[in-house]
Amino acid sequence: MDSILFSIENGVAKITLNRPKVYNSFNREMALAFQRRLDECATDPAIRAIYITGEGKAFCAGQDLQEAIDPEGPELTTIVSEHYNPIIQRIRNIEKPVIAAVNGVAAGAGANIALACDITIAAESASFIQAFSKIGLIPDSGGTFFLPRIIGMQKATALMMLGDKVSAKEADSLGMIHKAVTDDEFIDVSFAIASKLAKMPTKGLGYTKKLLNQSYSNNLTEQLAAEDKYQTIAGNTYDYNEGVNAFLEKRKPVFKGE
Secondary structure (H helix, E strand, O other): OOOOOEEEEEOEEEEEOHHHHHHOEEEEHHHHHHHHHHHHHHHHHOOOOOEEEEOOEEEEEEEEEEHHHOOOOOOHHHHHHHHHHHHHHHHHHOOOOOEEEOEEEEEEEHHHHHOOOOOOEEEOOOOEOOOHHHHHHOOOHHHHHEEEHHOHHHHHHHHHHOEEEEEEEHHHHHHOEEEOOOHHHHHHHHHHHHHHHHHHOOOHHHHHHHHHHHHOOOHHHHHHHHHHHHHHOOOOOHHHHHHHHHHHOOOOOOOOOO
16 A cells, blocks of 8 residues: 555645554655655646645654664664655745645644644644653654744743643644634635645745745845845746736736746
């Protein structure tokens, strides 16, 4: 059985983590397959948005601990440096919107992968947990980078040290995710957001993402200069020209991501 399911529909690449018997926890094969699919999404011009979800009851339970303790399996340093770090780098560096559709529990690395995505939507029955402290580890997969920036240092520290479970509704109220929606609406609402993004001027969305990434390290002067640079680049795209003409002609624009 493929550990990663992949399909493309109307410009949206759907990546499904597919090890439901172990709550979609990562082993090496799945992590590397996930990376390959993200690379395909980055380079295929027909793909204009990426939708990541899980099969079954869970989004992702993080690392498969059976692999982590296997004497013949990869060491922790390999798991972090070759599995999770490259996944997070790919999600952040792909110049296309990446949507996490959290259908169930997102724990450990699974939670932090979801938080690294551009827009995270969760079913109300889903939950998030920084499970690392329960086994004496530290939050990886960008958790110590993204979570305090999203919800603040105090809240992030408490969640990481105490390992408390956060419901989707609480994650929504904390600003940890974009929104929580009812389980009945979850698939339709989350995929509709991905479909909407795929029809938008995705070159401009990609430049927005680059600027947001740079804002983590730039001062105001540097960020203003970066905005100047990318606004000029965006102004030379097909989509900018189409958007302006459609506005002036009072019609709906047809963007191409070019």
